[in-house]
Amino acid sequence: MVRDAEITDVQTCVVNGNFDWTLVRVYTDAGIVGIGEAILGERVADIAADTIELLRGENPLNVSRLTELLYRRLSYTGGNAGGVTAAISGVEIALFDLTGKLLEIPIHQLLGGKFREDVCVYVDSHAGAHLRSAELNDESVFSPTAYADAAEAVVEDGFDAMKFDLDAAEQFQEDVWNRHLNTHAVSQKANIVKAVTERVGDQADVAFDCHWSYGTDSAIRLARSIEDYDVWFLEDPCPPENAVVPAAVTTATETPICTGESLYRASGFLELITSQSVDIVQPDPPKCGGLRETRRIAELADLYEIPLALHNVASPIGTLACVHVAAACSNFLALEYHAREVEWWGDLIGGNPIDGKAIPVPDAPGLGVDLDLDVVESHLSDGETLFDEM
Numbered sequence: 001m002v003r004d005a006e007i008t009d010v011q012t013c014v015v016n017g018n019f020d021w022t023l024v025r026v027y028t029d030a031g032i033v034g035i036g037e038a039i040l041g042e043r044v045a046d047i048a049a050d051t052i053e054l055l056r057g058e059n060p061l062n063v064s065r066l067t068e069l070l071y072r073r074l075s076y077t078g079g080n081a082g083g084v085t086a087a088i089s090g091v092e093i094a095l096f097d098l099t100g101k102l103l104e105i106p107i108h109q110l111l112g113g114k115f116r117e118d119v120c121v122y123v124d125s126h127a128g129a130h131l132r133s134a135e136l137n138d139e140s141v142f143s144p145t146a147y148a149d150a151a152e153a154v155v156e157d158g159f160d161a162m163k164f165d166l167d168a169a170e171q172f173q174e175d176v177w178n179r180h181l182n183t184h185a186v187s188q189k190a191n192i193v194k195a196v197t198e199r200v201g202d203q204a205d206v207a208f209d210c211h212w213s214y215g216t217d218s219a220i221r222l223a224r225s226i227e228d229y230d231v232w233f234l235e236d237p238c239p240p241e242n243a244v245v246p247a248a249v250t251t252a253t254e255t256p257i258c259t260g261e262s263l264y265r266a267s268g269f270l271e272l273i274t275s276q277s278v279d280i281v282q283p284d285p286p287k288c289g290g291l292r293e294t295r296r297i298a299e300l301a302d303l304y305e306i307p308l309a310l311h312n313v314a315s316p317i318g319t320l321a322c323v324h325v326a327a328a329c330s331n332f333l334a335l336e337y338h339a340r341e342v343e344w345w346g347d348l349i350g351g352n353p354i355d356g357k358a359i360p361v362p363d364a365p366g367l368g369v370d371l372d373l374d375v376v377e378s379h380l381s382d383g384e385t386l387f388d389e390m
């Protein structure tokens with residue numbers, strides 16, 4: 001156990017996965033390195049690396065104080081939202097990993113311990129031409145049968161929860177700018193929901209994502225049109241920034257409404273939760289502010305008996321960070337797995353952490369996994385250089 005380490009460097013590598021995976025390493029004079037991840041690319045990586053100017057010489061065990069320092073010193077340039085908050089999220093996760101390694105305990109223990117031994121995942125299964133069962137011609141990629149076939153393939157792979165994009169077929173909308181769904185577009189989407197839910201029956205929970213595409217009236221009509229089917233949740237049918245909009249949708253339908261991946265920090269969720277404008281909250285830990293902010297969002301939601309889903313498009317590093325905070329939150333529901341089609345995803349940590357339909361919560365120190373730098377090097381984004389070894 002080491003109690004008096006000092007931070008010596010912060011380095012980043014952007015890995016070219018199905019998203020830009022921004023990996024962060026925080027180095028110490030104790031020869032122990034912490035690993036974290038932030039969402040989305042080089043600009044975020046630069047911001048994360050620059051935090052060394054505020055962290056050099058600090059004791060990494062003071063995770064909350066150091067993270068708060070970054071928020072406050074970077075508040076003018078985005079410490080409460082956007083790329084700066086994403087960058088701080090990656091550094092914060094690395095500080096938690098580092099603290100766990102220095103104290104020789106897993107991150108979930110630093111968050112109060114675990115409610116569960118396994119964290120269940122749901123498979124993001126995309127839409128249209130990106131459906132996994134996609135030996136499909138252009139005319140059939142958005143057919144209800146194509147979605148149902150893809151859903152069946154997910155179940156055959158052993159999963160019991162999944163999500164499809166329901167907003168992908170813009171050709172069914174007459175005008176995407178006015179956020180309006182005409183009757184034909186609503187029917188087209190309802191037919192997809194019907195085909196998928198009837199195909200999987202009670203073998204899987206199925207959610208549908210709309211990426212904030214629709215106005216209040218269209219979102220309500222869409223949500224009502226799928227009430228007869230067994231929908232797990234409808235994600236982001238409308239923009240969430242003005243809480244009265246999702247509130248109107250949520251109160252007008254029996255379909256559970258979920259939102260949160262576009263919001264930052266606990267303050268970004270405050271009105272949404274206290275006004276009970278959604279049925280499920282869905283922060284993205286390597287984006288929304290890190291594990292402490294995710295925990296604050298979860299506890300705020302828990303006061304209203306609102307469950308927590310975690311949005312996630314990360315490498316296994318960010319995903320394992322989600323696993324630790326998910327284990328530590330009583331109201332956790334499910335964690336997104338967005339990389340089923342990336343065959344080398346698990347190789348970054350020496351093997352896919354998913355066992356069946358869940359990820360066992362690691363008990364090794366910190367995140368409980370190590371980064372395979374050879375795999376990182378073989379998938380670096382253009383212009384990126386590998387981390388220093390130590």
Ligand code: MG
Nearest residue numbers: 209211235261
């Ligand atoms: Mg989404």
